Amino acid sequence: MILSGTEIVVECLKREKVKVVFGIPGGAIMPLYDTIDKKASFTHILTKHEQGAVHAADGYARATGNVGVCIATSGPGATNLVTGLANAYLDSIPIVAFTGQVISPLIGTDAFQEVDIVGITIPITKNNYLVMDVKNLASTIKEAFYLAKTGRPGPVLIDLPKDVQFAKTDFHYPEKDRYSGYRPTLKGNLNQIKKAAKALQEAKRPIIYAGGGIINSNATRELKELVKKTNIPVTTTLMGLGSFPEDHPLSLGMLGMHGLYCANSAISEADLIIALGTRFDDRVTGNTKQFCPKAKFIHVDIDPAEISKNIKTSIPIVGDVKYVLAKLSQLVEPKEETEWMDKIIELKKKYPLQYQRDDQLRPQYIIEKLDELTKGEAIIVTDVGQHQMWAAQYYQYRYPRSFISSGGLGTMGFGLPAAIGAQIGCPGKKVVCIAGDGGFQMNIQELATAIINKLPIITIIMNNGYLGMVRQWQELFFEKRYASTCLDGSPDFARLVEVYGGKGIKVVTKADFDSALDEALSSKQFILLDCIIPPEENVFPMVSPGQAINKMLGVNES
Secondary structure, three states: OEEEHHHHHHHHHHHOOOOEEEEOOOHHHHHHHHHHHHHOOOEEEEOOOHHHHHHHHHHHHHHHOOOEEEEEOOOHHHHOOHHHHHHHHHHOOOEEEEEEEOOHHHOOOOOOOOOOHHHHHHHHOOEEEEOOOHHHHHHHHHHHHHHHHOOOOOEEEEEEEHHHHHOEEEOOOOOOOOEOOEOOOOOOOHHHHHHHHHHHHHOOOEEEEEOHHHHHOOOHHHHHHHHHHHOOOEEEOOOOOOOOOOOOOOEEEEOOOOOOHHHHHHHHHOOEEEEEOOOOOHHHHOOHHHOOOOOEEEEEEOOHHHOOOOOOOOEEEEOOHHHHHHHHHHHOOOOOOOHHHHHHHHHHHHOOOOOOOOOEOOHHHHHHHHHHHHOOOOEEEEOOOHHHHHHHHHOOOOOOOOEEOOOOOOOOOOHHHHHHHHHHHOOOOOEEEEEEOOHHHHHOOHHHHHHHOOOOOEEEEEEOOEOHHHHHHHHHHOOOOOOOOEOOOOOOHHHHHHHHOOEEEEEOEHHHHHHHHHHHHHOOOOEEEEEEOOOOOOOOOEEOOOOOOOOEEOOOOO
């Protein structure tokens, strides 16, 4: 059948079973929006900023495991996607972004709202395309979705000149899913897996170090099966939260700069580390020369570029962690509890998370109460800052895709739009957005998107009047010179959300919070709790820059 470029886009999205798209129209993408309005089988969510659209697509992808889709016009519309694409790229999140472009003859002439978005996004996308011939459009879209969701997932961008959107051609959607030059290794080398099984069998103090790849590969069941058979304790990265249930006796919780001391201490004493779907980020390793000096490393990752990039690996295994774990579980012999387990139990008892428990409303109490009432059933979406770390530390994540946050890029303003995407993707789940008063204002306009679409998101603002994490570093490392971190002029968030049509509650005491949270959890509308917390509350424990991860500030024995 003969279709226009825009009709091809809409038909391809239907073939890819896309249910929702986030975006904002503009001049160069107007033809596509006209066709979406007339013929689309999916829902379009109009956000209030293009960065909101890409973060919403990101949150949707993380919550559902499906590819997130967003649309923007040319020029500033396209460049407003850049931060969100970089965010998705660093955290390995599958997104397909469509951008409008000026007509083909004007490309390169500095025409109105023309930018080279393909050139701009080369370092922060898995691949990108400028489609100059409508005959190539269907195959390009097919390839984009395949690339985004296979191997190490990531964002892909398709730039559409306006004349290509209008052009017509005979439509054929490719059936095959493989393209020359791109064949990610899935199963892993059997000999390497056998070596890993042998090393695991011989280890006296093994630790599993699980990252976001476990969640991306839907490998949580395989991980639990390996742990059940071997009794190896598990620590996770920030992106790996939820990959292993934190209420399990063998869970050590999160490791790293703001990880739990028991996790950092245990991994520093390990003789074997089984790193699964993780990239040895600097926020995990601290000083790499002092990271786990007694250990041999097994590293399983689908991206060969990550193997030995930051930490030298003894047994590298390139493959999908789901396949590799299943095979490893078959090959390894059952292991009983040992002296190592006694040591782990001792560390967990001796070094629990601690904070000042008094009459003040403290952020740690907020997260603990949220965990108590939701029992891990909620999807927790965070912005970036101190509140992000408190949410990582004090909420017990039992399920995959229950924690959504910006890891690698640390993007303030991520939380609210990502919560919108997560709630739309999982309408039956309770979605809670935890934000700071600084980051929340960076995409505050998406309050309108959430409320217009009647999304029952609970937003908890940890309001301390500062850019909290920056202030904490200034206190610890810059002699309390709080340069440009005091947030004078912030609005009354509870009143502001009511102007948008939602429900807002200002919370000052613990009793206020308890009643407000009860109301929020039973509410079916967007509700925001503006929680006033102590301005100089810090996130501990913490590894200072350049230190080994077992040298933590704020650690006390119980």
